[in-house]
Amino acid sequence: MTQRKLSRRDFLKTAGIALGASALTCSGLSYLAALPPEFDMIDTSLGEQDTMSKKILITYATKAGSTVEIAAFIGESLSKRGFQVDVKPVSENPALDGYQAVLMGSAIRMGSWLPEAVDFVRKNQSTLTQLPTSIFTVHMLNAGDDETSRTARQAYTAPVRELLPSADEVFFKGKLDPKTLSFFDRLIAKAVENPDNPPGDFRDWNLIGDWSQSIFPTL
Numbered sequence: 001m002t003q004r005k006l007s008r009r010d011f012l013k014t015a016g017i018a019l020g021a022s023a024l025t026c027s028g029l030s031y032l033a034a035l036p037p038e039f040d041m042i043d044t045s046l047g048e049q050d051t052m053s054k055k056i057l058i059t060y061a062t063k064a065g066s067t068v069e070i071a072a073f074i075g076e077s078l079s080k081r082g083f084q085v086d087v088k089p090v091s092e093n094p095a096l097d098g099y100q101a102v103l104m105g106s107a108i109r110m111g112s113w114l115p116e117a118v119d120f121v122r123k124n125q126s127t128l129t130q131l132p133t134s135i136f137t138v139h140m141l142n143a144g145d146d147e148t149s150r151t152a153r154q155a156y157t158a159p160v161r162e163l164l165p166s167a168d169e170v171f172f173k174g175k176l177d178p179k180t181l182s183f184f185d186r187l188i189a190k191a192v193e194n195p196d197n198p199p200g201d202f203r204d205w206n207l208i209g210d211w212s213q214s215i216f217p218t219l
């Protein structure tokens, strides 16, 4: 499948829609734009809770739920490798004491990690740089193997990599289901939709599972 960057035209279209949506919001219909998507934020502990096994924190930021499911899936996989794993939303601001490694994941919105995930990295930068830390990014565009796609998706995480230069990094193609989006997000998604980037669930569970087997090899 051909992947592409958001074109200037897409951005202008999107900006117009965003302005329209703000006008809608200001006009007292904010409840329409703010309707929350329905999914469960997972906050769970997995694996044998004994003091011998190493403990990993997986913390994630999501808007529509697909990143939560990826975080939980990786958690299951790491627990099968014998680790104790806590899976927590970054919005809970989890403390890092007691963990031997941290995995952070965020969905992409408009070319960036979600702000709460970047804030978490900023606040915890000194601890995260001392621990084995890995990041995963869930997105839909620029997922190809070509250089242009690679460069475009690496730009999504450049601010995070600047804070965590030695973190391992992976990108997973995610899911876009208009039914799980707020009114505002649905408008934006519609504006950038095209035949090369249709909505759907493109998460590759085999790829995610294989990657989960390979991370933190020295732990």
Ligand SMILES: Cc1cc2nc3c(=O)[nH]c(=O)nc-3n(C[C@H](O)[C@H](O)[C@H](O)COP(=O)(O)O)c2cc1C
Residues within 6 Å of the ligand: 061, 062, 063, 064, 065, 066, 067, 068, 107, 108, 109, 110, 111, 112, 138, 139, 140, 141, 142, 173, 174, 175, 176, 177, 181, 185, 186, 188, 189
């Ligand atoms: C409003 C909106 C903006 C998005 N912007 C981008 C983007 O700039 N680049 C990209 O690759 N994917 C983009 N996506 C796709 C999401 O990253 C993808 O659907 C991801 O799986 C969402 O994760 P979540 O379900 O955990 O929120 C966007 C999706 C929406 C709804």
